[in-house]
Amino acid sequence: IKGWVPDAPLALIEAGRVFACSAAARTQGVRRGLKLREAQARCPELLVEPWRPADDARAFEPVLVGIEELMPGVEPLRAGVCAIRGRGPAAYYGGEEEAALWLLDRLDELGGPGARIGVADGVFTAEQAARQYGAQRHPQRIRIVPEGASAAYLAPLPIGVLDDAPIVTLLRRLGAYTLGDFAALGAGDVLDRLGAQGARLHALAGGLDSRPVLPRTPPDDL
Numbered sequence: 001i002k003g004w005v006p007d008a009p010l011a012l013i014e015a016g017r018v019f020a021c022s023a024a025a026r027t028q029g030v031r032r033g034l035k036l037r038e039a040q041a042r043c044p045e046l047l048v049e050p051w052r053p054a055d056d057a058r059a060f061e062p063v064l065v066g067i068e069e070l071m072p073g074v075e076p077l078r079a080g081v082c083a084i085r086g087r088g089p090a091a092y093y094g095g096e097e098e099a100a101l102w103l104l105d106r107l108d109e110l111g112g113p114g115a116r117i118g119v120a121d122g123v124f125t126a127e128q129a130a131r132q133y134g135a136q137r138h139p140q141r142i143r144i145v146p147e148g149a150s151a152a153y154l155a156p157l158p159i160g161v162l163d164d165a166p167i168v169t170l171l172r173r174l175g176a177y178t179l180g181d182f183a184a185l186g187a188g189d190v191l192d193r194l195g196a197q198g199a200r201l202h203a204l205a206g207g208l209d210s211r212p213v214l215p216r217t218p219p220d221d222l
Helices: 023-027 036-042 053-070 087-093 096-109 123-131 150-154 165-173 179-183 187-205
Strands: 010-014 017-021 047-050 074-078 081-084 117-119 142-144
Touching: 010 023, 010 036, 017 036, 053 074, 053 081, 053 096, 074 123, 081 123, 087 096, 096 117, 096 142, 117 123, 123 142, 123 150, 150 179, 165 187, 179 187
Parallel strands: 010 047, 117 142
Antiparallel strands: 010 017, 074 081
């Protein structure tokens, strides 16, 4: 990307919103899902490029291959984000944190010095744990949510992390500004008002994300 260096604030834009951003942009308050104008207000020197899925997938493939050489069972969620079954690596390396440290070393070797790792009972909670890097005064590249503590961890997070603009807008109008506010609503009421998608998001907000990681089949090396 013209004018970009590794420590520059960069955002990829899709439909007028931030699809992904660099570590330097995150330190300035830029987050996935922000409107472009708000992102530029938070970071005036922000470099902006359109999100090109094919380019992202092509660039992310060597990272996936490198991870699979160290820890099998990788599920790509989207370019730049993947999930890994944690039980096997934790047993092999002597614990969740130790396994995460090995993985960070490998990601640094692959050219991903800003990579973060979240460990939790479910994929959604783990991703949120990873995304909170830089949100506190003492940033951590590894954040482990204890078993059974997903709901408590998610409760104070802003409702916008659900990444569904129409439902998030409606919830804010109803006075639900955090995941804890949303989770406190009755499941039946949410289903009646917001439908199946709202019910799914309500379960995520309450830490009820028990779906298994679905690892990909690595493509043939041609």
